[in-house]
Amino acid sequence: MKIKELDLLKKMKHKITPTHPRANSLVIREKLVEGFNNGIVVPHGLIAHGRGEAFDYLLGEKTTKFAYEAEKVAVCLMLLSKKPIISINGNTAALCARDLVTLSNVTKSRIEVNLFHKSTARSSAIASILKKENAIVVLGLDNKSKTIIENISSNRKFVDKNGIMNSDTIFLALEDGDRTENLVKMGKKVISVDLNPLSRTAIVSNVTIVDNIVRVIPNMIKIAKQLVKKDKQYLLRLVNSFNNKENMHKSLLMIKKGI
Amino acid sequence: MKIKELDLLKKMKHKITPTHPRANSLVIREKLVEGFNNGIVVPHGLIAHGRGEAFDYLLGEKTTKFAYEAEKVAVCLMLLSKKPIISINGNTAALCARDLVTLSNVTKSRIEVNLFHKSTARSSAIASILKKENAIVVLGLDNKSKTIIENISSNRKFVDKNGIMNSDTIFLALEDGDRTENLVKMGKKVISVDLNPLSRTAIVSNVTIVDNIVRVIPNMIKIAKQLVKKDKQYLLRLVNSFNNKENMHKSLLMIKKGI
Numbered sequence: 001m002k003i004k005e006l007d008l009l010k011k012m013k014h015k016i017t018p019t020h021p022r023a024n025s026l027v028i029r030e031k032l033v034e035g036f037n038n039g040i041v042v043p044h045g046l047i048a049h050g051r052g053e054a055f056d057y058l059l060g061e062k063t064t065k066f067a068y069e070a071e072k073v074a075v076c077l078m079l080l081s082k083k084p085i086i087s088i089n090g091n092t093a094a095l096c097a098r099d100l101v102t103l104s105n106v107t108k109s110r111i112e113v114n115l116f117h118k119s120t121a122r123s124s125a126i127a128s129i130l131k132k133e134n135a136i137v138v139l140g141l142d143n144k145s146k147t148i149i150e151n152i153s154s155n156r157k158f159v160d161k162n163g164i165m166n167s168d169t170i171f172l173a174l175e176d177g178d179r180t181e182n183l184v185k186m187g188k189k190v191i192s193v194d195l196n197p198l199s200r201t202a203i204v205s206n207v208t209i210v211d212n213i214v215r216v217i218p219n220m221i222k223i224a225k226q227l228v229k230k231d232k233q234y235l236l237r238l239v240n241s242f243n244n245k246e247n248m249h250k251s252l253l254m255i256k257k258g259i
Numbered sequence: 260m261k262i263k264e265l266d267l268l269k270k271m272k273h274k275i276t277p278t279h280p281r282a283n284s285l286v287i288r289e290k291l292v293e294g295f296n297n298g299i300v301v302p303h304g305l306i307a308h309g310r311g312e313a314f315d316y317l318l319g320e321k322t323t324k325f326a327y328e329a330e331k332v333a334v335c336l337m338l339l340s341k342k343p344i345i346s347i348n349g350n351t352a353a354l355c356a357r358d359l360v361t362l363s364n365v366t367k368s369r370i371e372v373n374l375f376h377k378s379t380a381r382s383s384a385i386a387s388i389l390k391k392e393n394a395i396v397v398l399g400l401d402n403k404s405k406t407i408i409e410n411i412s413s414n415r416k417f418v419d420k421n422g423i424m425n426s427d428t429i430f431l432a433l434e435d436g437d438r439t440e441n442l443v444k445m446g447k448k449v450i451s452v453d454l455n456p457l458s459r460t461a462i463v464s465n466v467t468i469v470d471n472i473v474r475v476i477p478n479m480i481k482i483a484k485q486l487v488k489k490d491k492q493y494l495l496r497l498v499n500s501f502n503n504k505e506n507m508h509k510s511l512l513m514i515k516k517g518i
Contacts, residue, residue: 033302043292043305050309054455057310196313198518256518259457259511 035094
């Protein structure tokens with residue numbers, strides 16, 4: 001456990017030791033509640049986190065070999081893309097802001113804040129956290145460069161002209177089906193992280209990572225540092241030999257086995 | 260859908276029609292967020308709700324015949340008990356205050372507010388909601404009649420001398436394993452509602468209802484109105500022929516089948 005996480009354990013109202021069987025899950029939960037108290041996570045984000053917790057519990061709270069394979073392909077896709085971008089919301093910023101910035105650096109991806117429950121204050125608070133972790137440019141804040149994606153009914157339709165709108169590959173950490181479907185229809189490659197392999201997001205994405213975001217990003221950083229040295233042909237072979245539907249189905253079987 | 264629920268749909272920021280495939284789940288979620296805004300639900304309660312949502316999704320969001328059987332036995336147990344009590348927290352009050360009061364009337368059970376994240380303001384707010392729904396006595400508010408259950412580390416250890424402490428059967432809607440274990444050790448009959456049949460609460464309870472609380476309470480009211488007319492022998496036979504572990508295992512298989 002990292003120092004920051006040990007500190008969070010100490011701050012908890014109901015004392016939890018680092019050896020508690022659910023300490024990791026409780027620390028992650030506490031980070032979300034802290035994010036909520038800091039105004040970057042919304043009530044609906046807390047509920048969404050709970051859903052993820054349940055699926056993660058059924059997965060045994062570890063990265064399966066199928067998830068790792070998807071993470072590897074996701075990195076390949078980002079390294080092969082001309083304009084990859086990482087879309088960030090309140091929950092992901094609360095859980096792993098530093099790692100997201102590192103991933104964006106290693107994969108040369110831009111970062112855009114894109115929220116379902118949108119407010120200027122919240123966007124700014126999320127951008128501040130990312131900048132504190134050394135993000136240089138954070139898109140999605142400037143109203144002048146905003147444009148609209150048709151057919152998305154939520155506030156997620158507002159995207160940056162120079163960000164999500166003109167990207168070729170989008171890493172959507174924690175998603176909703178509506179946006180994913182429309183981005184795929186627009187011809188973009190979509191990578192999503194979703195612990196529920198039965199969700200609409202999981203089904204329509206090009207690469208679906210059925211794993212917890214707090215494990216996904218560190219894994220992807222490690223993978224990216226290795227793969228960035230490889231040539232394009234090598235990366236392309238990995239992407240072309242990947243079958244997303246089959247991979248997701250295997251994750252589903254892991255969950256089934258876990259029950 | 261009831262009028263109150265249709266109103267909630269209308270109030271939602273992102274318009275949802277009553278025919279939306281996830282309208283029911285979204286309305287329940289909105290009730291929780293409303294409860295949160297009214298100060299009766301805590302951030303951790305929202306996360307817990309999300310976990311329940313995921314398991315309910317895997318159950319197909321309906322009462323299985325095994326859950327219905329457990330609900331029937333739970334009613335029998337409450338009708339057979341000398342001092343049954345219903346323990347209420349923020350989430351249950353936000354989701355089904357009126358139905359809980361009705362159930363307490365039909366089964367002649369008392370009501371006690373018992374919180375993990377305790378505060379006087381929150382206890383009072385929950386009691387007000389219950390009283391608005393015609394609850395006559397709400398226990399768990401008077402500090403003078405408070406006593407402590409040993410071995411429970413959270414604030415749930417504070418119970419009413421004349422409530423949970425001297426009850427013989429406790430209906431714990433939405434639970435934590437620590438309290439359940441200790442109440443069972445004290446020789447009390449514990450009925451719990453938990454959508455995760457693998458949880459410690461589910462495993463140690465005398466009767467475990469693997470179903471969504473918003474379906475459980477209306478079902479139990481209906482059952483109680485029928486069973487209240489039956490003699491004790493009839494109720495006892497139902498209780499004695501029930502095998503909780505076997506029943507839970509069948510719920511687990513239903514979830515597995517659903518995946």
